[in-house]
Amino acid sequence: MMAKEIPVLPFKRFLKFDELTDFVSTLAAARPDLVTLTSIGASREGRAIHLLTITDAATGKPEDKPAYLIHGNIHALELSGTHAALYTARQLVVDHDKSDLLKRVVFYIVPRINPDGAEFAVTTSGSIRSRTDRSEREANTLYQEDVNGDGLILTMRQEHPDGSLVTDPKDPRLLIRRKRDSAGPFYRTLPEGLIHDWDGTDNIRVEGRSFDWNRNWSYDWRPEPEQGGAGDFPFSEPEMRSMAEFIHSHANIFGILGYHTGPGAVLRPPSTGSDTDLSEEDVRVMDELAQIGSEYTGLPIYPVVKYHSADRRDINLRGHFHNFGYHHLGLFVFEFELGILKNSAGIETEEILAAKKPEEEEEEMRRLMKWWDEQEERDEIYKPWTPFEHPQLGKVEIGGLLNRHLAGRTLPDLEEISKGTYQFTVEHASRHPRIILEDVQVDAVGGDVYRIRARTANRGHFPTNVSNQGRSLRKLRAVQVEFHPACCVNLLSNQGHYHIGHMNGLTDSRLLEWFVSAPPGKQKLCEIRVFGGTGGNVSVYVTK
Structure with a gap:
């Protein structure tokens, strides 16, 4: 085949x-x-x-x-x-x-x-963290929706006397902060969508409750609003x-x-x-x-x-x-x-995270757009601002930058x-713990009595507790050895199973010993099973 x-x-x-x-x-x-x-x-x-x-x-x-x-x-x-x-x-x-x-x-x-x-x-380029709850819609709240039928959820800009944004005179595709000496028109922006049970005022909230699943893990979980997006309880x-x-x-x-x-x-x-x-x-x-x-x-x-x-x-x-x-x-x-995408445009992380004035942030976006203009093969990161008659807001323009491409590299x-x-x-x-059984040996002691020896070892790099923090945690299971005599074989030692505990990497081992009696002609003596947690499990059948 x-x-x-x-x-x-x-x-x-x-x-x-x-x-x-x-x-x-x-x-x-x-x-x-x-x-x-x-x-x-x-x-x-x-x-x-x-x-x-x-x-x-x-x-x-x-x-x-x-x-x-x-x-x-x-x-x-x-x-x-x-x-x-x-x-x-x-x-x-x-x-x-x-x-x-x-x-x-x-x-x-x-x-x-x-x-x-x-x-x-991936299908709309709409804005979402992990999940947005839209199950119970509230009045005066805008919920994202493709209102102009182009398959995307973009940004709506609308002229407004209290608008905090103006067209960037150096790159009219962008909007920048309004300043004291800025000339209009002035814009407010909203995600593309419809406003639920709108009363016609400017008191418009955006979207339902937002969830950030990287705040929903269990350690040091805190409820909202102390930790935004945390959810109702861990997991x-x-x-x-x-x-x-x-x-x-x-x-x-x-x-x-x-x-x-x-x-x-x-x-x-x-x-x-x-x-x-x-x-x-x-x-x-x-x-x-x-x-x-x-x-x-x-x-x-x-x-x-x-x-x-x-x-x-x-x-x-x-x-x-x-x-x-x-x-x-x-x-x-x-x-x-x-x-x-800024990283792909040659703007390093240290520069992105550096303290900046608003003017410097605006210049960073201009650099991004200039870089994008120079690319022969490029994703579509921008849609031109296009007039649209919104069923609630009236005249708006829909367009701007696509979130799904800004959020990642090319x-x-x-x-x-x-x-x-x-x-x-x-x-x-490759640094994993590695629990093994080695040096398995059977010796006839006399009569029907046999001594079985085996060494359990961690020949991996990490200890089975991986970190110092892990040594006391129940989640990281300590090494245990189980001894199971074969049919008609009797364990003579006082102890069959062993609780080894955690084992350090590379050089840590324990030599274990058992005595059994077995009838003449019996070849299979026992099975030794080692449960090694992060180091894996191993078992061997021991014969005369």
Whole structure:
């Protein structure tokens, strides 16, 4: 039977849900010995939250190997995360013939946590964080909708005496802040849409309640309004609950990587407080790994609390992934901010985050538009302002910049960054804990009595507790050894099962010993099972 061709991942456009489904299905069908497609659950609107399980099936079950989890597209407009996750999934398969990583490690890849929000973003370019609740519509509230029938949700601008914006005289496609000496016309802007139960006044709110799922993780979760977008309780969103249940049901996970699309950066914990709240040794290891990510991608490194514009104090993000991953899971977790369109235009992250006057921010947008004008092949990031008779507001103009493209790099740029994030992933994953059984030996003591010896060891880089923080957490299971005598074999030792505890990396081992009696002619003596948590599981049958 001829092997099926591994599908090409197109870096030409962002993927709709059906296109995403086609790609992951084709990848799984091309290499069923390496890739299994399932889901961790369904979205609020019923779309599958796809899960790719990637490992060499010939070398053991996924649940018996150390596991690395990748997730992307938790925020609707951050569509680049899906592509980066899929790039890694595909490349793991392509590189399998020249690497033994899939023989030792399983990768769990959720390329799109938020299929509903992403579908809204990729099809309309409308503005949404993770989810917007439109179930109970309130009076005088504008809800996004394609009112002019062009298939997109853009920006409406309308002349208004109190408008805070004017046309940029240096680039009339843009709007800039109104100043004391600005000449009209003056504009107010609203998202394209309709106003529910409008009373005709200027008191117009925009959209329903907004949810940010990267504030819905469990550690240090805080309710709204203390933490905007947090939801009703930790993991209150069904997609996030599916993620939590998956993570907590897989004791083999030793590392997690998330993909986002802010200004390009490698992010590490903490997301509240400071480094002094973490183990000093853990910070050293995180910095070492983050530096590898920076070297492969060229992106600067930030602790999450420092990832902000220079004129702001350190941020504290409650219910955030990084603190959840470190404090609740005990893992070294990272996020790649894959970059925004300004990065593709040559504006570096440090410049984007630098303290600026409004005039400097306006000049940055002019640089972006000038760069875009010079590109031979380019995404459509701008729609001309076009007059439209709005059924409620009257004369407006609809157009402006497309959110879905501003929120990420160009796709050719993203492909290059994805190569670097893949290399980081391989490097991080190669440091997995690795529990093995070695030096298994059987000696006849006399009569029908036999001594069985075996050494359980961690020959991987990380300890089974991964971090110092993880040593005391129940989530990271300590190493346990079970001894199961074969039929008609009697255990003579006082102890059969052993609770080993966590094991350090590379050089940590325990030599275990059992005495059994077995009738003449009995070859099979026992099965030894080792449950190694993040280091995986192993079992051997012992014969005379």
